[in-house]
Amino acid sequence: MTDVSKHDTIAAAGAVYYLFGATGDLARRKLFPALFSLYKEGKLAEDFAVVGLARRPRTNEQFRADVYESIGEFCRYKADETELWNRFAEHFVYMSLDINNVDGFRQLNNLTEELDAKFDIPGNRLFYLALAPDLFGPVSFNMRDGGLLESKGWNRLVIEKPFGYDLESARKLNAQLNQVFKEEEIFRIDHYLGKEMVQNIEVIRFANAFFEPLWNNKHIANVQITLSETVGVEERGGYYDKSGALRDMVQNHMMQMLSMIAMEPPSRLHPEDIRDEKVKALRSLRPFANEEDVNKNVIRGQYSEGSSKNKPLNGYRQEDSVQSDSMTETYVAARVFIDNFRWAGVPFYIRTGKRLPVKTTEIVIEFKNVPNNVLFAGRHNLAPNLLVFRVNPMEGIYIKINAKKPGVDNVVQPVSMEFCQSCMIGINTPEAYERLIYDAARGESTYFTRWDEVAQAWSYVDRIASAWREDSSSLQFYPAGSWGPEQMDKLLAEDGFHWWTVNGQEEDNVIWLSGGDK
Ligand SMILES: NC(=O)C1=CN([C@@H]2O[C@H](COP(=O)(O)OP(=O)(O)OC[C@H]3O[C@@H](n4cnc5c(N)ncnc54)[C@H](OP(=O)(O)O)[C@@H]3O)[C@@H](O)[C@H]2O)C=CC1
Numbered sequence: 245m246t247d248v249s250k251h252d253t254i255a256a257a258g259a260v261y262y263l264f265g266a267t268g269d270l271a272r273r274k275l276f277p278a279l280f281s282l283y284k285e286g287k288l289a290e291d292f293a294v295v296g297l298a299r300r301p302r303t304n305e306q307f308r309a310d311v312y313e314s315i316g317e318f319c320r321y322k323a324d325e326t327e328l329w330n331r332f333a334e335h336f337v338y339m340s341l342d343i344n345n346v347d348g349f350r351q352l353n354n355l356t357e358e359l360d361a362k363f364d365i366p367g368n369r370l371f372y373l374a375l376a377p378d379l380f381g382p383v384s385f386n387m388r389d390g391g392l393l394e395s396k397g398w399n400r401l402v403i404e405k406p407f408g409y410d411l412e413s414a415r416k417l418n419a420q421l422n423q424v425f426k427e428e429e430i431f432r433i434d435h436y437l438g439k440e441m442v443q444n445i446e447v448i449r450f451a452n453a454f455f456e457p458l459w460n461n462k463h464i465a466n467v468q469i470t471l472s473e474t475v476g477v478e479e480r481g482g483y484y485d486k487s488g489a490l491r492d493m494v495q496n497h498m499m500q501m502l503s504m505i506a507m508e509p510p511s512r513l514h515p516e517d518i519r520d521e522k523v524k525a526l527r528s529l530r531p532f533a534n535e536e537d538v539n540k541n542v543i544r545g546q547y548s549e550g551s552s553k554n555k556p557l558n559g560y561r562q563e564d565s566v567q568s569d570s571m572t573e574t575y576v577a578a579r580v581f582i583d584n585f586r587w588a589g590v591p592f593y594i595r596t597g598k599r600l601p602v603k604t605t606e607i608v609i610e611f612k613n614v615p616n617n618v619l620f621a622g623r624h625n626l627a628p629n630l631l632v633f634r635v636n637p638m639e640g641i642y643i644k645i646n647a648k649k650p651g652v653d654n655v656v657q658p659v660s661m662e663f664c665q666s667c668m669i670g671i672n673t674p675e676a677y678e679r680l681i682y683d684a685a686r687g688e689s690t691y692f693t694r695w696d697e698v699a700q701a702w703s704y705v706d707r708i709a710s711a712w713r714e715d716s717s718s719l720q721f722y723p724a725g726s727w728g729p730e731q732m733d734k735l736l737a738e739d740g741f742h743w744w745t746v747n748g749q750e751e752d753n754v755i756w757l758s759g760g761d762k
């Protein structure tokens with residue numbers, strides 16, 4: 245993480261923001277609200293313009309009304325200060341454009357010149373592709389051929405996931421983009437990297453004498469990363485049925501969190517040094533040897549009919565736009581090893597799924613027990629110490645230690661110490677997209693994924709996907725609203741561990757009884 249503290253309160257350099265896909269879901273739910281929050285906080289000064297681009301016809305007024313509505317619905321700030329809103333809205337214009345039509349890009353060039361002059365923009369261009377990935381290549385070529393990249397300032401391309409479907413398609417896509425943009429101009433979004441607590445991993449690790457000396461296989465028994473969702477595939481069945489949890493969540497968000505936990509400390513907090521260390525950690529992942537190895541270490545599940553809070557829930561195969569005999573996984577759990585000196589022998593357990601009982605993202609570091617339990621002649625089982633990063637939706641850090649229960653009985657109990665960031669800052673925590681757009685506009689690339697990280701993650705998950713293609717029998721079904729296939733518990737039990745579900749079980753938040761069981 246670069247030391248950007250001295251810049252934190254200053255506005256990003258002025259630029260034209262081209263928002264391709266401006267009539268889409270992502271723009272409405274995430275991008276317009278993020279831009280408004282940045283403006284409200286002074287991180288966007290007056291020297292910017294946003295050009296909304298999509299095929300649908302819209303006047304500027306209609307487009308601004310869409311933006312206003314989206315802020316009302318999804319933004320942490322409301323657009324209720326008329327003067328502020330009017331000033332903000334003035335920066336938004338819309339142009340109907342089919343990205344396959346290069347003439348449209350020439351017209352866009354003319355519009356850009358007007359905007360540069362009107363808002364005193366120094367020729368910087370940020371292209372945000374909130375588009376289906378198969379349009380990323382064509383739109384880049386037409387930007388170049390339409391002359392949009394010839395300005396005197398910088399050009400930056402921000403692209404959404406998924407970056408390819410597997411390593412091969414990702415390589416092709418990257419080769420297309422590289423015909424137009426240099427790697428340092430490409431900002432690949434993984435919105436988990438914009439989350440406060442994911443960014444906090446580095447700070448907790450590298451700014452605390454407590455943790456870094458213990459951050460290795462001598463002291464850590466295992467690491468558990470859970471990313472559970474209560475939602476099903478909602479209206480995204482068409483996309484999801486071709487993707488599945490492995491490509492939708494593991495290849496990107498989970499691999500990124502894992503690499504931040506596992507990486508070596510970089511020698512400087514420079515984006516490239518950090519990304520070098522992350523990619524080294526990804527390269528050290530032990531590849532699965534064959535199908536049998538995948539089946540032994542990776543569990544795939546799909547939700548069947550079930551219920552939540554007494555409400556019946558459809559099975560995945562009944563969802564809209566999903567094949568009635570779909571073999572797509574909505575759940576993945578895996579035991580992963582990192583073959584380097586620091587992590588040799590430490591299992592990393594990862595799991596993610598849809599239609600689970602709670603929405604939570606947590607990283608649990610389980611420490612090894614003390615070498616000898618001298619307490620009260622070993623009459624008490626000591627619970628392992630835990631450090632928990634609560635990423636989502638609660639944000640904070642949670643530590644579990646052993647302490648004496650007050651009284652004459654000499655009982656040892658696990659107690660928790662918690663820093664609840666979301667309780668203190670509440671709903672005003674910046675959204676991931678705010679941070680990421682702001683960073684891209686400043687050229688700060690730490691929290692974007694570099695090509696070699698993406699490629700490494702694909703090469704790891706491709707082996708799993710290929711084993712699953714060969715063997716359809718490994719798909720396990722779990723009732724919607726449950727914690728996933730039963731085998732996920734076995735995975736840890738084989739190693740003498742169990743999943744810690746801190747956020748999922750409210751009674752666990754305060755004190756666990758002696759013995760530390762869930
Ligand atoms: N929605 C989300 O929460 C998330 C989305 N993403 C990714 O973001 C990207 C966009 O997703 P989302 O907003 O949901 O998708 P939508 O389908 O809602 O929007 C797609 C947009 O692309 C525009 N479009 C399609 N074809 C063309 C074309 N030929 N020329 C110009 N514009 C075109 C559409 O506008 P029109 O029809 O008017 O042309 C629309 O604005 C995808 O890559 C997705 O995977 C990633 C994470 C989360």
Ligand SMILES: O=C1O[C@H](COP(=O)(O)O)[C@@H](O)[C@H](O)[C@H]1O
Binds near residue numbers: 473492493605636
């Ligand atoms: O990228 C994605 O992430 C969301 C989960 O994100 P979160 O910030 O709400 O935890 C997931 O629902 C979606 O399927 C996936 O594409």
